[in-house]
Amino acid sequence: MFQGSSSFQHKPKGFTLGLGLKRVALGAFALISALSFNTVQATGTEFAGCMEETAGFAVQCTANDVRIAGVSSNPDGTPKLEILDDGCAYQGDTVQFTATFDIETTSKERHDIGIYFVTDGDPNNDGAQSGQCSISTLPFAPSPPWLDLDGTNDPFPGTSGPSGVQDECGDISKPDFNPLSPTFTLTATCVDPDNDGQLNLPYCTSWRQSGANELCVNPSDAYPGSPSKCKCDNTFNIPIAVPPAELLVSKSVNPDTLVEPGGNATFTVTVTNVGIDPSNNVTVNTLSDSIYGDITTAGHDGIISTTCSVPQVIPADDRNPGGVDTYTCQFTTSIVGNAGDVEVDVVTATGVDDNGNVLTGDDTAQVAITDSAPSITLVKTASPTQLPEPGGLVSFTMVIDNTSAASSDPITITALIDNIHGDLNAQGDCSVPQVINVGAQYSCTFSAQVSGNAGDSETDTITATGTDDEGNTVSASDSATVVILNTPSSIEVLKTASPSSFDEPGANVTYTYTINNTSSVDSVTIEVADDDKLGSIAGQGTCSLPQVIAPSGSYSCSLTTYVAGNGNTSVTNVVSVSGLDDDGEVVSAVDDATVNILNTPPAASLVKTATQAVVTYQVSVSNDSDSEALTITQLMDDMFGDITVVAGNIQSTTCSVPQVMQPATQAGDSYNCQFSAIVTSSPHVNNVTATVIDDDGSQAIQPTDSASITFE
Known part of the structure; x- marks a missing residue:
């Protein structure tokens, strides 16, 4: 197939384009034919003038013998086309691509098929008759799929006998070689005059018939056999997108x-x-x-x-x-x-x-x-704007102004609604309907109870709704806020002890705690009650926390504990109580109670008996084998357990594992340690056992020894 491109100087028809030789007189033909013409190769696609410039005469392309049916399709229906650059970025841009085309004939056979594609956008609007074109021919071999009807029989231009040179411009015939599908690499100007979004690629095809069939070895040799042996189509499209100007x-x-x-x-x-x-x-x-x-x-x-x-x-x-x-x-x-x-x-x-x-x-x-819409404004105020808890009576006043632009637009107020106190008609001196002329106003007042805890606020919003004399709806809203202020709260705590005195060394004492909420407004939550001697009383005796105490209410609880001391001394306990009122304010109180410890004359006797002793044991483990090192992994006493750990009756130890003992007779062939333990019986015998292993995976050995202790 012809692919690639080559540039060349277009030559008039007085030259053999393929050989670059001037036409010669018939008498010199023998010299020319003696040259090695069968080595001449077709040069693929050429870029030059279009059909008339190449042929050297005007054409009237009225025949339809050979045409381009379109771009060939792959089995999946996609076109056999590859864009080799960034495509058409805009109209007037250039695009280089490789495409396979279906070439069809309606005749039995046609020679030296020439295929002309415009490269300049077809400014003359005549297909590829004039202007700048790429010129391609069909391959002539191998066959199939290609067709060579000429062989070496075509004459040189201006002669009549066979040239003996291979004609390299492919031919077409039906039915066996129709259609043919060559692949060309082309460069074209991006144009889309029919505005279908695809590249317009005007073309012309040329051909020759037997009897007017000169030698063709280059694409530029493939010009029409006569002015009518060609077909042009300036509406031919291929599927390359061309963005429109916008x-x-x-x-x-x-x-x-x-x-x-x-x-x-x-x-x-x-x-x-x-x-x-x-x-x-x-x-x-x-x-x-x-x-x-x-x-x-x-x-x-x-x-x-x-x-x-x-x-x-x-x-x-x-x-x-x-x-x-x-x-x-x-x-x-x-x-x-x-x-x-x-x-x-x-x-x-x-x-x-x-x-x-x-x-x-x-x-x-x-x-x-x-529409020239009606308008009103509404201003709402509250008096007072602050109340001490738990609240009280508040007066609310509203003023409605007709602010419409049209002087002839009276407004009729048909509803006054408060988001908390509801319909205000007949509350206080408020009533509806009320007619308000432009520039005039209506005002009224009502009273309502506002209550809450400290920090609470009540925001009331009044909405006035009405219509103008044309039936257009109008409304306005405003709000007023009343804040509830805090009333300080307080508590007291009373602590008593029973009995308040007793003989040494001590006795059980019952402490009673009474917490009073002295506030008439706020409830209080007692969260902390700490005794400086007994810690938190929560969970001791009958005491539990937290406790919620209503205004003027109280909470009592008691606990019993042993109090000890020397004679002629006293013990004073201080309790601190704190919590929060229902406004989140901190309340606290403190009280104390004292018990006296009375003196009792002394009396004594003494008996001495040995009941236990702390014994220090010395432990020594030796490697009796001179062939390998051994590792102590455990040291256990049958009475005291693991002697490497201070636990139970073991008071101290220098023993630890693992310990490596070198082979016998070498330095480090034994391990010595000691531990101290409490012995509570006499006589007392205990055994220490060591667990010893080698590095070969042999079964562990357990050497043991005992010691005996007797109190005197």
Whole structure:
């Protein structure tokens, strides 16, 4: 197949393009034919002039013998096409790609098929008849799939006998070699005149018939056998996306609402060249509005003034509104209407880019005519705004003003609703309905009980609702807040002891604790009650915490404990009680109780008996084997347990495991330690056992020894 590209100088038909040799007279033909012409190779796809420039004569491509049916498809239906660069970024960009095309014939056979694709975007709109093209031919071998009808029989141009040179421009015939599907690598200008989003690739095909079939060894040799032996299609598309040039239009209005019967509104129009071709300007030549017509002139259709004008050349930039790629203008109009009317109008910008593409863009803005709405204000106050807990009576006053803009808009108040105290009609001196003229006001007062704990607040919101004389609803709200202040709370604690005196060395004493809430408002929660001698009394005797004590209430509990001391002394206990009232304030109190310890004359006797002794045991373990080191892993006494741990009757120890003993007769072949333990019986015998292992996994050995203790 022909792929790749080669550049060359186009030669007039007086030259053999494939060989770069001038045509020679027939008399010199023998010399030329003696050259090694069968080594000449086709040069693949060439980039040069189109069909008329290549043929050297004008063509009238009216036949339909050979055509390009389209790009071939893969088995999954995708096109056999590969884009070799970044594709078409914009109209006028170039794209390089490789594609397989289906070439069809309607005739029995045709020779030297030439395939011309435009590379310059077809500015002459004649397919590939004129301008700049890529020129390709069909492969001639191998067969199949390709077809060679000519072999070496085609004559040199201007001669009649066989050239003896292989014709390298492939042929086509039906049915066996139809269609044929060559693959070409092409470079094309990105154009899309039919605006279908795909690359337009105009082409022409050429062919020859027997009898007018000269030697063809290069693509540029494949020109029509006569002016009519060609077909051109300037609408041929291939599936490569071509982004269209674009205009982005934005329209806004200020204000977007007007109170009836209307007024002036200013429309702002921006037109942005959002194409990405940096060299493709857009010239805007019309700016029109669906209601106001041409917005570049004032004095018609309600346009009062305008800054808009055309033509406007808008270059490409960053594709975002604002900057050099955006044109902005304004026009002001007079809008008249009734309440509820909405004016919706569309501005349209039309222009043409440097590639000749016509562009349009539009946007919508709307202005609504609104009613002249009624309005009222409401101010609510409370007196007093603060109360000590638990609360009291508060007077609430409201003042309603008619603030409507229209002087003929009296308002009838039909409802006064408080979010806490409900419908205020007939509360205090408040009543509805009430008619309030513009600039006038209505006021009334009602009283209500407000209660709570310290720190609480009550916020009342009154909403007044009514209508104007046109039936439009109007309402207003306001709030007033009353704060509940704290009333300080207090407690006291009384502590008594029974008995208050006793003989030495001591006796059981019952302490009684009484906690009084001396506040008339707040309950208190007792959370802490600590005795400086007994610690927290919670959980001792009948005492438990926390305890909630109502206003003016009390809580009592008692506990019994042994109190000891020398004669002629006393013991004083102090209790501290604290907690929180229901406002979170801290309350506390302290009290004490004293007991006296009376003296008792002394009396004594003495008997001495030995009942126990602390014995120090010396332990020595030796390695009796001179062949290997041994490891002590455990030292256990049958009376005292593990002698490496201070526990139970063991008071101290220097013993620890593991211990490694070197082979017998070497330094470190024994381990010595001692431990001290309490012995409580006599005579006393105990055994110490050591667990000893080697490093070969042999069964552990357990040497043991005993010691005997006797009290005297």
